[in-house]
Amino acid sequence: MAQAATTPLSDALSDPVQMGWMQGFPPPPDKRITQPDSNFFSFPKLRWSVCHIRELVPTAQVSRGLGAPTPLPYALDESIDALTFTPLNSTSTMTWQDALAANYTDGVLILHQGRIVYEKYRGCLDETGQHAAMSMTKSLTGLLAEILVAEGRLNDNARVSSLVPELQGSAFADATVRQVMDMTTSLAYSENYADPNADIWTYSAAANPLPKPAGYTGPNGYFEYLQTVHKADQHGQQFGYKTVNTDTLGWILSKVTEKDVATLLSERIWQRMGAEQDAYMTVDGIGTPFAGGGLSAGLRDLGRIGLLMLQEGSINGTRLFPDTVVERIRAGANKQHFAQAGYKTLEGGSYRSMWWVLHNPNGAFAARGVHGQTIYIDPTAEMVIVRLASYPSAKNASIDPTSLPAYQAVADYLMKAEQTP
Amino acid sequence: MAQAATTPLSDALSDPVQMGWMQGFPPPPDKRITQPDSNFFSFPKLRWSVCHIRELVPTAQVSRGLGAPTPLPYALDESIDALTFTPLNSTSTMTWQDALAANYTDGVLILHQGRIVYEKYRGCLDETGQHAAMSMTKSLTGLLAEILVAEGRLNDNARVSSLVPELQGSAFADATVRQVMDMTTSLAYSENYADPNADIWTYSAAANPLPKPAGYTGPNGYFEYLQTVHKADQHGQQFGYKTVNTDTLGWILSKVTEKDVATLLSERIWQRMGAEQDAYMTVDGIGTPFAGGGLSAGLRDLGRIGLLMLQEGSINGTRLFPDTVVERIRAGANKQHFAQAGYKTLEGGSYRSMWWVLHNPNGAFAARGVHGQTIYIDPTAEMVIVRLASYPSAKNASIDPTSLPAYQAVADYLMKAEQTP
Numbered sequence: 040m041a042q043a044a045t046t047p048l049s050d051a052l053s054d055p056v057q058m059g060w061m062q063g064f065p066p067p068p069d070k071r072i073t074q075p076d077s078n079f080f081s082f083p084k085l086r087w088s089v090c091h092i093r094e095l096v097p098t099a100q101v102s103r104g105l106g107a108p109t110p111l112p113y114a115l116d117e118s119i120d121a122l123t124f125t126p127l128n129s130t131s132t133m134t135w136q137d138a139l140a141a142n143y144t145d146g147v148l149i150l151h152q153g154r155i156v157y158e159k160y161r162g163c164l165d166e167t168g169q170h171a172a173m174s175m176t177k178s179l180t181g182l183l184a185e186i187l188v189a190e191g192r193l194n195d196n197a198r199v200s201s202l203v204p205e206l207q208g209s210a211f212a213d214a215t216v217r218q219v220m221d222m223t224t225s226l227a228y229s230e231n232y233a234d235p236n237a238d239i240w241t242y243s244a245a246a247n248p249l250p251k252p253a254g255y256t257g258p259n260g261y262f263e264y265l266q267t268v269h270k271a272d273q274h275g276q277q278f279g280y281k282t283v284n285t286d287t288l289g290w291i292l293s294k295v296t297e298k299d300v301a302t303l304l305s306e307r308i309w310q311r312m313g314a315e316q317d318a319y320m321t322v323d324g325i326g327t328p329f330a331g332g333g334l335s336a337g338l339r340d341l342g343r344i345g346l347l348m349l350q351e352g353s354i355n356g357t358r359l360f361p362d363t364v365v366e367r368i369r370a371g372a373n374k375q376h377f378a379q380a381g382y383k384t385l386e387g388g389s390y391r392s393m394w395w396v397l398h399n400p401n402g403a404f405a406a407r408g409v410h411g412q413t414i415y416i417d418p419t420a421e422m423v424i425v426r427l428a429s430y431p432s433a434k435n436a437s438i439d440p441t442s443l444p445a446y447q448a449v450a451d452y453l454m455k456a457e458q459t460p
Numbered sequence: 461m462a463q464a465a466t467t468p469l470s471d472a473l474s475d476p477v478q479m480g481w482m483q484g485f486p487p488p489p490d491k492r493i494t495q496p497d498s499n500f501f502s503f504p505k506l507r508w509s510v511c512h513i514r515e516l517v518p519t520a521q522v523s524r525g526l527g528a529p530t531p532l533p534y535a536l537d538e539s540i541d542a543l544t545f546t547p548l549n550s551t552s553t554m555t556w557q558d559a560l561a562a563n564y565t566d567g568v569l570i571l572h573q574g575r576i577v578y579e580k581y582r583g584c585l586d587e588t589g590q591h592a593a594m595s596m597t598k599s600l601t602g603l604l605a606e607i608l609v610a611e612g613r614l615n616d617n618a619r620v621s622s623l624v625p626e627l628q629g630s631a632f633a634d635a636t637v638r639q640v641m642d643m644t645t646s647l648a649y650s651e652n653y654a655d656p657n658a659d660i661w662t663y664s665a666a667a668n669p670l671p672k673p674a675g676y677t678g679p680n681g682y683f684e685y686l687q688t689v690h691k692a693d694q695h696g697q698q699f700g701y702k703t704v705n706t707d708t709l710g711w712i713l714s715k716v717t718e719k720d721v722a723t724l725l726s727e728r729i730w731q732r733m734g735a736e737q738d739a740y741m742t743v744d745g746i747g748t749p750f751a752g753g754g755l756s757a758g759l760r761d762l763g764r765i766g767l768l769m770l771q772e773g774s775i776n777g778t779r780l781f782p783d784t785v786v787e788r789i790r791a792g793a794n795k796q797h798f799a800q801a802g803y804k805t806l807e808g809g810s811y812r813s814m815w816w817v818l819h820n821p822n823g824a825f826a827a828r829g830v831h832g833q834t835i836y837i838d839p840t841a842e843m844v845i846v847r848l849a850s851y852p853s854a855k856n857a858s859i860d861p862t863s864l865p866a867y868q869a870v871a872d873y874l875m876k877a878e879q880t881p
Binding site: 061066097108 | 494520521523528529670671674684714738745746748
């Protein structure tokens with residue numbers, strides 16, 4: 040029953056319960072997912088691991104505080120499942136429901152005008168679980184930075200080395216905070232997950248909280264690694280998606296506030312948005328939260344993040360930060376800088392403060408993470424979609440064709456439904 | 461400024477903020493507490509580590525669920541600080557307040573008739589933190605077992621091997637579940653933390669979720685280790701405090717319920733007692749929660765556990781389990797079996813279902829953990845005391861002299877105050 044390397048197991052066949060991962064006391068050896076030797080982040084193990092990160096590595100709490108959560112209101116609409124759309128580069132249509140399996144969806148939430156109209160849990164996730172947010176973590180780090188900018192506590196024109204002297208000898212030294220926030224730094228650094236020699240793997244080795252292998256002489260942790268990154272060309276010329284920018288931004292935030300990113304995220308957002316669950320962040324070997332990708336959180340809590348962005352900084356009648364924060368993010372960045380990076384599924388877009396801005400007619404913008412994670416905010420349709428997934432391959436370019444048109448179809452439907460009550 | 465080996469730093473001098481542990485971005489190398497080489501569980505690092513276990517090792521969530529917490533009512537009594545008592549083996553008196561520093565207290569909560577009369581956070585702990593419960597975890601595992609016994613789902617007269625066939629060749633095979641619950645198994649196993657060759661350290665190596673050292677050929681995880689424990693003499697003859705009993709009990713619970721102990725603790729207790737915070741448990745390399753000592757939890761949530769025991773299974777007007785569960789625990793076990801173990805500070809006591817029963821005039825019983833952890837329940841005084849600490853040495857025999865008489869003094873005071881309103 041060998042699978043061809045190019046044909047991963049289907050959504051149904053790779054379901055983690057179906058696969059039997061980590062079931063039994065003890066689980067049979069061939070059904071265990073462990074650190075460090077079982078490659079827990081590879082498909083199909085990934086379908087279990089995305090809900091169990093904390094059981095595999097050390098993590099820092101993102102506390103929701105101690106008060107009562109503020110429940111999200113419901114107005115469920117069962118007709119969403121039957122909505123159809125045409126995937127990118129396709130001629131036949133697909134239903135919303137079919138797209139769930141096509142995308143190896145673990146959880147999906149749709150909010151319209153602040154109410155939950157659709158909610159589904161699949162795979163490893165349920166409503167009490169937390170799912171890896173992957174690079175959506177970046178958007179929260181970027182949001183925290185924009186908040187500090189709006190408060191005048193962080194000057195986005197400052198040189199990074201003026202805030203983090205340890206980065207003096209690195210590529211980041213003469214970059215501005217804004218260039219880091221918008222990822223227009225020019226770094227000699229490859230983040231091609233498909234290339235086993237890419238710098239991202241050296242970075243991962245430095246960041247791994249487990250003991251370093253015998254003879255390891257590389258950097259230990261994010262902060263040491265960032266100091267080793269070299270400059271490629273002039274900063275500010277084009278967008279280049281590199282996670283190290285976000286960890287540099289996290290370091291900047293910690294230098295400015297004297298708090299780690301997990302604590303900031305708790306104090307500024309999680310404790311104030313009516314969250315139902317604590318979230319958490321993975322940490323490196325010296326306790327630094329992974330600002331570029333370490334968050335795990337509940338589906339509805341990520342929905343609250345989306346609402347907060349849709350509602351320009353307010354939720355449950357409470358303002359968490361100035362509306363200018365969202366306005367600046369939503370406006371996007373330089374489209375020419377973005378175009379040079381060649382994102383075929385996001386043509387005409389830009390990347391601003393670690394958020395993906397589509398510049399489409401509805402003004403949508405999104406947090407996005409590998410393997411299919413998204414918080415998609417459509418201000419025109421007053422819609423938020425959160426989708427958590429464990430798609431076999433990392434690249435969203437494979438996932439967007441059955442996702443972005445689906446989100447637009449839901450937006451169109453919700454706007455139409457609104458007009459014909 | 462070298463300290464003599466026998467004179468640990470004082471409470472004030474070992475305060476983790478004062479010591480500077482893990483402060484700064486990054487913390488200076490000599491102020492880091494990391495896995496695996498810095499011996500994070502040794503004093504004075506312990507004073508930081510007890511509040512940060514999850515940042516050092518993988519953990520499983522003990523979910524509080526998603527509802528609103530049920531706040532505990534307050535009736536604070538400032539005069540408790542000045543209460544005096546005479547420490548065991550002492551002639552001079554000490555105040556309650558002075559006992560806090562003497563015990564390296566991180567958090568203490570006193571409940572009287574269901575209301576908080578005293579609450580203090582010190583050291584690494586605050587009200588949003590979780591502190592290592594250490595062996596108090598055992599009492600929760602024992603409580604879960606008693607609940608299943610009361611429900612008829614677990615026969616405490618059954619042989620262990622009938623429930624866990626994997627233990628057939630081990631010391632536990634012909635022990636009854638009750639002997640495991642009361643720790644009257646006879647095991648060739650040493651748990652003297654002061655002895656570097658004690659079996660507890662082999663056990664710890666097996667349980668460590670980090671990768672095994674090169675050449676390691678020992679057992680991996682709790683379940684494999686338990687199978688290697690040999691019998692010493694006949695079971696049921698005397699009490700012998702050995703953590704492996706609790707992990708065997710945890711395995712039994714999982715075989716019976718098909719759920720791990722963290723999930724059981726969440727479903728049976730944490731989701732139903734109005735908890736404010738999730739708790740968590742450390743796990744071994746195959747994801748097994750440490751039933752014998754892995755819990756970390758918030759101070760007030762441990763107070764809720766105490767209330768639940770004081771109120772014989774009910775809290776906030778909800779019954780979580782039959783009152784017979786607490787009655788059976790509180791009644792204690794064979795005092796002769798206990799006496800042979802030679803606990804000088806607990807003479808006349810017994811150990812029942814992983815709870816310490818004092819058999820004192822007030823009928824007090826307690827969960828206890830090394831380095832000074834306790835949930836102390838005094839049914840006569842309608843009092844619960846939770847004390848979380850990071851005392852330099854593990855043994856409670858060093859901590860009891862300034863603890864047990866202090867608890868009695870508070871009980872006496874509360875009963876007297878009640879009579880003279």
